[in-house]
Amino acid sequence: MARAGLTADRVTLAGAELADEVGLDHVTMSAVARRLGVKDASLYAHVRNLEDLRGRIALLAADEKTIRIAEATAGRAGRDALVGFANAWRKYAHDHPGRYTATQTPIQIDPELLAQALGPRRAVELTYSMLRAYALDEPDLTDAVRLLRSMIHGFIGLEAAGGFAHARPAEDSWIRGLDALHTLLEHWPAHHEGDPA
Amino acid sequence: MARAGLTADRVTLAGAELADEVGLDHVTMSAVARRLGVKDASLYAHVRNLEDLRGRIALLAADEKTIRIAEATAGRAGRDALVGFANAWRKYAHDHPGRYTATQTPIQIDPELLAQALGPRRAVELTYSMLRAYALDEPDLTDAVRLLRSMIHGFIGLEAAGGFAHARPAEDSWIRGLDALHTLLEHWPAHHEGDPA
DNA sequence: GGTAAAAACTAGTCTTGTTAGTTCTAGTCG
DNA sequence: CGACTAGAACTAACAAGACTAGTTTTTACC
Numbered sequence: 001m002a003r004a005g006l007t008a009d010r011v012t013l014a015g016a017e018l019a020d021e022v023g024l025d026h027v028t029m030s031a032v033a034r035r036l037g038v039k040d041a042s043l044y045a046h047v048r049n050l051e052d053l054r055g056r057i058a059l060l061a062a063d064e065k066t067i068r069i070a071e072a073t074a075g076r077a078g079r080d081a082l083v084g085f086a087n088a089w090r091k092y093a094h095d096h097p098g099r100y101t102a103t104q105t106p107i108q109i110d111p112e113l114l115a116q117a118l119g120p121r122r123a124v125e126l127t128y129s130m131l132r133a134y135a136l137d138e139p140d141l142t143d144a145v146r147l148l149r150s151m152i153h154g155f156i157g158l159e160a161a162g163g164f165a166h167a168r169p170a171e172d173s174w175i176r177g178l179d180a181l182h183t184l185l186e187h188w189p190a191h192h193e194g195d196p197a
Numbered sequence: 198m199a200r201a202g203l204t205a206d207r208v209t210l211a212g213a214e215l216a217d218e219v220g221l222d223h224v225t226m227s228a229v230a231r232r233l234g235v236k237d238a239s240l241y242a243h244v245r246n247l248e249d250l251r252g253r254i255a256l257l258a259a260d261e262k263t264i265r266i267a268e269a270t271a272g273r274a275g276r277d278a279l280v281g282f283a284n285a286w287r288k289y290a291h292d293h294p295g296r297y298t299a300t301q302t303p304i305q306i307d308p309e310l311l312a313q314a315l316g317p318r319r320a321v322e323l324t325y326s327m328l329r330a331y332a333l334d335e336p337d338l339t340d341a342v343r344l345l346r347s348m349i350h351g352f353i354g355l356e357a358a359g360g361f362a363h364a365r366p367a368e369d370s371w372i373r374g375l376d377a378l379h380t381l382l383e384h385w386p387a388h389h390e391g392d393p394a
Numbered sequence: 395g396g397t398a399a400a401a402a403c404t405a406g407t408c409t410t411g412t413t414a415g416t417t418c419t420a421g422t423c424g
Numbered sequence: 425c426g427a428c429t430a431g432a433a434c435t436a437a438c439a440a441g442a443c444t445a446g447t448t449t450t451t452a453c454c
Contacts, residue, residue, distance in 0.1 A: 045400080
């Protein structure tokens, strides 16, 4: 009866915390309601349904991740910026595994909600501006951005899925991978003649 | 009453097909049972529970993917092998999105089941042997393998999540990314002195 | 103090996951 | 050929969850 002061954001946050604790697919409406000391049905005043909630968690994660990356790359350039960028991204995924997996679901997010979310857009901008130091021209710049993001995202995903057998510490491969990426960006290969792309 | 001839493999296959059609997280015991013309409870004779079923789908996917990659790289070397390898991987993910996403779940697969599955192990071996043409020594070889896998896996993931805005076709970035990867592998950077890794 | 919007609730439906216990079926052995 | 058994599939049942409709607060404003 006492009003709990719910808002869409508070529900989302509770869901996000839960996701980090027990895994995204154990985030149920009931569990979130319990955590907030509220009945399940009450949540539906703030969030359309479970799918919507997941989408909101994903957007929250994107925002938070972007902020961390922005902090980590501020005032840096070249290799420093690259390393800061990648490490911030990876650390976010480690700190918030549940939120991060929410990011990976094929987009079915409410377009209206997506429009007012800065995170994803700003993340892309950050990547572009970080890579400007490497003096790439379009379309190479876009390709490089996508390669960079793919590598980081993929590494995190494989790491989480247990894809790296115990032999060599993932950490070491990560560092060397960034090294390699850095030199690749410094010597981005020219088009082979005959390649249409 | 008529015996349906269920086996763990047939249940897994039905689950996999369903996953590709409606998405992995709409794969329910009930839905699989319906598809097989059987009651839900009957499935539990062949599969421990839903989580187990998902694990089996993941292993099936790993096996299938490995086979495709093996075919695509057989008798090839260098850039040809690299491109064949990556394209086979990506094509499998496109052809079987549901199965592929099953692959990404943090490992909680029955160890006993995992032990007798060749797919994952063989996939790693294939990657190593494919990269031998590039004449890398350990630990660089392992780092390169991981970088390669990360890039491919990450690209697929971002693509599926709608991470690439419409501007430039993902396909073009993919091709150029493989180009870049190829030259990177040919000129893998030496250690910076002072780097412990 | 009265009122209206919205917050939270109660109650109920439907679907799903899972277990326990039962019946049927196929092949095996006397 | 008929009894026997392993296990395949079933029925029944329960708990938990997603979601809806309708009802009771609560709050803030007039």
